[in-house]
Amino acid sequence: MTVKHPIGLSAPTLADPVIAEAAARFVAARRSATGLDEFPGPLPADLATAYAIQATATAAWPDEVAGWKVARVPPALEEALGAMRYIGPIFAGTVTTADGGPLSFPVIPGGFGAVEAEFAVRIAADAPADKLDYSPAEAAAFIAAVHAVIEVAGGPLAPVNELGPTASTAVFGNNTGLIVGEEIVGGVEGADALRAEVLIDGQSVGVGSSAKLPGGIAAALAVALGMAARLGRPLKAGQLVSTGALTGVHSIAIGQQARIAFTGLAPMSGTAVAATPAA
Template sequence: MTLIDTQSDSYIAEISDKLLEARKTSTGLPDFPGELPTTLETAYKIQDRSISKIDDKIVGWKIGGITPDLQEKLNAVRLCGPIFEKMVKYTDGSERLLMPVFKDGYSAYEVEYVMELGDTSHLPATGITEEQIRSVIKRVFIGFEMASSPIQDVNNVGSMAVICDFGINEGCIIGPEVKDWKNVDLFDVDVSITIDGKLFGPVKPNSGFVGAYGAVKFLIEHMKAQGKELPEGTMASTGAITGVHDENVGVGSKAEVTFAGLGGFSMELVSNG
């Protein structure tokens, strides 16, 4: 048996190329296209290489969770992936949005707060406080992340696969702005999604570092650990509020999102191929 060096540049390039080709051609993959990386460092190197091959600007980052079975081993609870400019849709909720997904891959609905960040360069590399997080959040929107990947059953393949494939982001909805958000209790809002007539929620968002503020803290510290700073205006899609809804989700599925008292929007899934 030939052992594969999952730290090598050739391995990183090979996995990146296979994932990019599957995305470019909208080809479903029955499994991860090779050996899974064994470290977070390598998984993010694959992501970074793929980012370098995309002719689009990163305007934000999705933050998701690492599965509990890997958190202790990896010493991490969150992960991130890029949101590209061409994949962002803005809405005031007045009309249904068409959200492209991989018809032969994996798709999931994720309802989230999207937070616009200001200058984070002055913040420390670790130990950022909640007060510091609130000070660099410029605007808050109700929103949504369209999770989709050519890798079928990617969540069961695992968090390493998710990181490699752009955090499986395939789009972001930025909905109505939460006006005067610092005087709104963001975590006492009833949030729900109705998928093909089935209601999920209402639930209230997790507060503090368990929820959106923790997601922003992770993103800033993660970037600083790599010697990077987030540009002002970066959007942070801060994690699923009602859960990750992937059961029977595919082309033709319709959903309506509601943040009670703040607004809502609707969408329909279409093929990106």
């Protein structure tokens, strides 16, 4: 497996064979829908190394990248890691549309699963491959639409939350899929006026809004635009960027039910199911 090195980041602190082995283990575990009890090898100490693992695994995965998820680095780790957010790939085969019927949230047995209420941006135009940094104002020009979505987070690594953001970044960005709900009237301003609530088995586990996103939706998109280019995959028109959890990361186990509701929109509900091996 050839190691992919992001552009413009510091050199990874793990050797290429170690990076390749971790990436291969993640690909194999996701393909077989098998959980991992521990990180396969040394835990990356920095995001540059974590992104190298992610990029190497993404290149080996048999599906196209349809977009990216953005997630927060815990504030206590921002200075050490030099970042407020990280991103991870969303594969085309894992993007579904909410049509009012019951949904399924795949969870790898023995792995980690979660649901998150988020806003996703649909990209208006191809981003230049050579632009690696964006301001929120520059990012806003790439917003064609904003949707209410559910990020189905998680993957094969069971202790991913305890291990922290470098583990999450490395293991495909800790993303399993994206469920796309209604387009929001008024775009970003319309989204900013909405509140989201997540219920697990009928119990409210979180309420929030875009106020939970530092700098707002455009600031999250700016990170995705720049980092996707650094990963050699600049954003394309029509792709989706899920901009961060509005109410928190809510763990869900196989068999549990979740209901995600946004102010004035039809709620999205479904059940966590066991993920099946990839073809």
